[in-house]
Amino acid sequence: DGGITQSPKYLFRKEGQNVTLSCEQNLNHDAMYWYRQDPGQGLRLIYYSQIVNDFQKGDIAEGYSVSREKKESFPLTVTSAQKNPTAFYLCASSLQGALAYEQYFGPGTRLTVT
Amino acid sequence: AQSVTQLGSHVSVSEGALVLLRCNYSSSVPPYLFWYVQYPNQGLQLLLKYTTGATLVKGINGFEAEFKKSETSFHLTKPSAHMSDAAEYFCAVSEGLAGNTPLVFGKGTRLSVIA
Numbered sequence: 001d002g003g004i005t006q007s008p009k010y011l012f013r014k015e016g017q018n019v020t021l022s023c024e025q026n027l028n029h030d031a032m033y034w035y036r037q038d039p040g041q042g043l044r045l046i047y048y049s050q051i052v053n054d055f056q057k058g059d060i061a062e063g064y065s066v067s068r069e070k071k072e073s074f075p076l077t078v079t080s081a082q083k084n085p086t087a088f089y090l091c092a093s094s095l096q097g098a099l100a101y102e103q104y105f106g107p108g109t110r111l112t113v114t
Numbered sequence: 115a116q117s118v119t120q121l122g123s124h125v126s127v128s129e130g131a132l133v134l135l136r137c138n139y140s141s142s143v144p145p146y147l148f149w150y151v152q153y154p155n156q157g158l159q160l161l162l163k164y165t166t167g168a169t170l171v172k173g174i175n176g177f178e179a180e181f182k183k184s185e186t187s188f189h190l191t192k193p194s195a196h197m198s199d200a201a202e203y204f205c206a207v208s209e210g211l212a213g214n215t216p217l218v219f220g221k222g223t224r225l226s227v228i229a
Contacts, residue, residue: 004157006157033216035219040123040221040222041221042204042219042220042221042222043158043204043219045216048216058216088155090157090158092158101146101163101165102148102160102163103217104160105150105157105158105159106157107156107157108155108156108157110155
């Protein structure tokens with residue numbers, strides 16, 4: 001089955017620690033995205049990548065970092081510089097080119113930092 | 115820059131009643147429009163999309179939406195609500211093909227269905 005996997009489902013960290021959220025897709029999609037979801041805020045774009053070894057900042061990139069070394073993988077690191085890291089994080093992917101319409105989403109990772 | 119406004123953060127309907135979730139968008143070019151649904155602690159699932167052509171689009175689970183350019187709207191409807199429709203719904207807009215231009219999402223509307 002093709003899809004997007006995010007692990008773990010729930011993640012707990014102490015304040016001041018960096019944490020990396022995993023996102024893997026086997027859809028052969030070119031573009032991948034990270035969103036943050038907070039209650040009543042909708043989805044806000046953190047970073048996106050249209051091709052391997054290249055990525056762009058979204059609206060709320062401060063305190064986050066990403067890498068795109070493989071087409072299938074787009075891990076997100078939440079650094080200690082992120083002031084309010086507790087949130088639900090969603091990874092998505094899409095095709096490029098003439099058939100590139102909707103984004104496909106993973107199941108999400110709920111991060112709690114105390 | 116594009117933007118999406120969803121009117122009403124929470125909508126409550128009785129089972130069997132009409133569902134109407136409102137979405138207005140702002141875009142400088144002909145938009146691509148989407149409705150997604152999210153069940154608690156899950157990812158988003160595409161309900162339907164408008165790209166070009168017919169302005170009334172049908173999606174999964176009996177939902178449909180109509181693109182009205184003159185009103186810059188893309189409201190989501192379902193004739194008869196079912197308990198399983200209770201979820202959060204997001205409207206999104208893209209000014210280009212996904213992968214070229216990221217989607218911009220509204221803040222969501224939580225739908226409650228009362229038995």
